[in-house]
Amino acid sequence: MSTLTLRYEVPGDDFTRAGEASSDVKRKLKQLGYNPEAIRKVAIAMYEGEINMVIHAGGGEATVDIDPKQVKIVLTDHGPGIPDVGKAMQEGWSTAPDNVRNLGFGAGMGLPNIKKYTDELRIDTKVGEGTSLFMTVYA
Amino acid sequence: MTVNEVVRILNATVLVEGDMETEIKTACGSDMMSDVLAFVKDQALLLTGLCNPQVIRTAEMMDMRCVVFVRGKDIDESIKNLARTRDIIVLKTGYRMFTACGLLFAGGLRGECEEK
Structure with missing residues (x-):
């Protein structure tokens, strides 16, 4: 299997569609016969990232590179950026408004959970310009 | 217990069918x-009062x-359709x-929660 690259637009105006890209990646990894534990880690980490993009940044783009050894996911948005990444990585710290909590999210577990389920994580962010998450999950 | 037993214990209505003999x-x-997403591991059944596709x-x-929706809430058709396509x-x-959690626990279902 050579590298398979998947690209998605994550719409920012429709909460009900958040997770469609993660769902598609999960299905493709299953079809490829990928290791189930790696599939689970990819699905959860990417889904958290997608939800974050919809909640905080008005959507964005996702690129996923799959090869036999690893899955690399890049999520890029053009939202407000993260002023304090250290705080955002703390469990329970969230800037999500009440309406997002009413939808079952915004408990301040998104980025910590992404870190938990990825083998490598880098966050590039600039206030006023946007955020990119670079995640890697080993097979 | 099987999903059929969950249905019986909770006096539940089946909104989306599947293999009702699935072991939970x-x-x-x-x-x-x-x-x-953060704390659950290897659990096959989710009870919730939240009603949206997520x-x-x-x-x-x-x-x-x-998935078991509690408190007798009306469930939108879009949620049911999504579940059908995902075999849930x-x-x-x-x-x-x-009460729903208590009845299932008394029936033998466990949470396998790790104390934090």
Whole structure:
């Protein structure tokens, strides 16, 4: 299997569609016969990232590179950026408004959970310009 | 216990059918999908009072087999349709969360929660 690259637009105006890209990646990894534990880690980490993009940044783009050894996911948005990444990585710290909590999210577990389920994580962010998450999950 | 037994214990309505003899060993109850994604491991059944499509998406990401909506809420057709495409069984019970969890626990279902 050579590298398979998947690209998605994550719409920012429709909460009900958040997770469609993660769902598609999960299905493709299953079809490829990928290791189930790696599939689970990819699905959860990417889904958290997608939800974050919809909640905080008005959507964005996702690129996923799959090869036999690893899955690399890049999520890029053009939202407000993260002023304090250290705080955002703390469990329970969230800037999500009440309406997002009413939808079952915004408990301040998104980025910590992404870190938990990825083998490598880098966050590039600039206030006023946007955020990119670079995640890697080993097979 | 099987999904059929869950239906019987909770006097539940089946909204989306699947393999009703699917064996369920562990469950969790939460209205916060963030917490389900963060703390749940290897649970096959989710009880929730939250009614939006992200409940089904969360169950899908966590490889759950069955979702039970508590408190007798009306469930939108879009939620049921999404569950059908993801092969997730959907039930609805009139019991509230605490009672529904208690009845299933008394019936032998466990949470396998790790104390934090």
